[in-house]
Amino acid sequence: MDITELTVHELLGKLKSKELTIKEINEAYAKRIEEKEKDVDAFVTVLTEQALEQAERVPEDAGELAGIPIGIKDNICTKGIKTTCSSRMLENFVSPYDATVMEKINSKGMITLGKMNMDEFAMGGSTEYSYFKKTKNPWDLNRVPGGSSGGSAAAVAANMVPWALGTDTGGSIRQPASLCGVVGLKPTYGLVSRYGVVAFASSLDQVGTFTKDVEDCAILLNVIAGKDERDSTSVDVGEKDYTKALQKDVKGLKIGVPKEFYGEGINPEVKKSLEQAIEKYKEMGAEVEEFSLDIANYALATYYIIACAEASSNLGRFDGIRYTYRAPEAKNLKEIYKKSRSEGFGAEVKRRIILGTYVLSSGYYDAYYKKAQQVRTLVMNEFNKAFEKYDVIITPTSPTVAFKIGEKSNNPMEMYLADICTVSVNIAGLPGISIPCGVDSQGLPIGMQIIGNKFEEEKILKTAYAFEQEINFREKYKPQFKK
Ligand code: GLN
Secondary structure, eight states, X not given: OOGGGSOHHHHHHHHHTTSSOHHHHHHHHXXXXXXXXXXXXXXXXXXXXXXXXXXXXXXXXXXXTTTOEEEEETTBOBTTBBOOTTOGGGTTOBOSSOOHHHHHHHHTTOEEEEEEOOSGGGOXXXXXXXXXXXXXXXXXXXXXXXXXXXXXXXXXXXXXXXXXXXXXXXXXXXXXXXXXXXXXXXXXXXXXXXXXXXOSSTTTOOEEEEESSHHHXXXXXXXXXXXXXXXXXXXXXXXXXXXXXXXXXXXXXXXXEEGGGGSTTSOHHXXXXXXXXXXXXXXXXXXXXXXXXXXXXXXXXXXXXXXXHHHHHHGGGOOSSSSSOOOTTOOSHHHHHHHHHHHHSOHHHHHHHHHHHHHHSTTTTIIIIIHHHHHHHHHHHHHHHHHHHOSEEEEESSSSSOOBTTSSTTOHHHHHHTTTTTHHHHHTTOOEEEEEEEEOTTSOEEEXXXXXXXXXXXXXXXXXXXXXXXXXXXXXXXOOOBO
């Protein structure tokens, strides 16, 4: 038995029956990281030594998840461990406190195996904009894992961690999950606390999960969801057990298929795979209807205006004075700001700060920022209307399969288009999950996005679970680490 192939719920079963110990599990992962990390480059910080020590000390009577390892995206603050956001600006930053999600992970006795690589400050769609390294896609090492949470996605796909946390502002969980053939959930805005998560665009950011399957997704969501007094946008939805949603029956489920997401720009093989998935749902007894979500065409422009505006404000705190990189040659205060920011931030981050500052400037605020906020309301209204008729909405997650390293990194517009299917979900604050639905002719995974109404995570989990049980993707297809 290869321990690292197992899902977390399978591990839990084997712990219970005493077929496996916490120590064996952590040793298996340490070994796997040793073997695969040199090819995949998914980690900014590897913590296997600490993890193995911690594994020795897990008490017998600790909770169910005690001793289970996890990977954490490097923009989630971890007390005493570096949190770099894959930026030179925070290269040596050690947070004095844990993010709320980390407190929750730690309170279960789970073991952090490492901090995962990402696009700098979560800005990007390929993990090529990390200051430290480019993460590779385990299915084909010449290709990107997607982004910005590419390290988390690739590590789960490569079995270097059994599951991981990421963040999603415009698709950064769902798109890399899709490109790496794993399950990625972006919860409803407000379901998971953002306290201690380095802010990119505060009205869009949300922490979510990367897992091997939908059942693990529900288990991990149970851990991280919940109202937090320290995040005023978090919402109390009461105690929920998301694993209860895992049912195979989708008879009578109403699925909306927005035609705008199947048109121009969507790769024909991706489209075909989605059409087959939709056929499958029909066979399973769901009611499928095509409809128009017209406003989706404006979502990308709206997203990049709002996200950049919020980023320009949020990133103002990195000034070279406090916890960040400081340019060594700066001679006075002004130079400290200027040089530290010039040297500390990468090109994409600077591009966003400049664009964001521009759309917020008094001369252009009405034309761009205000307009974008108005369109945001229209996007929300259209989704509200759709959810009066449908339980869930199904689209591709990404317009293409994993692209080649270097293919889009010098063309921001091309890179932004990678989010065309995911951004409207963040704009409307909805939950969305990506699950693998097939592979293309090159054997690269294709992802299906299932979108739900606010706080209806149960519905998308159920819709995803039923399909996953039908197609058994994980048994049929495995990453090849093609060189
Ligand atoms: N790729 C998108 C961007 O660059 C989304 C990033 C994210 O979700 N963090 O903004």
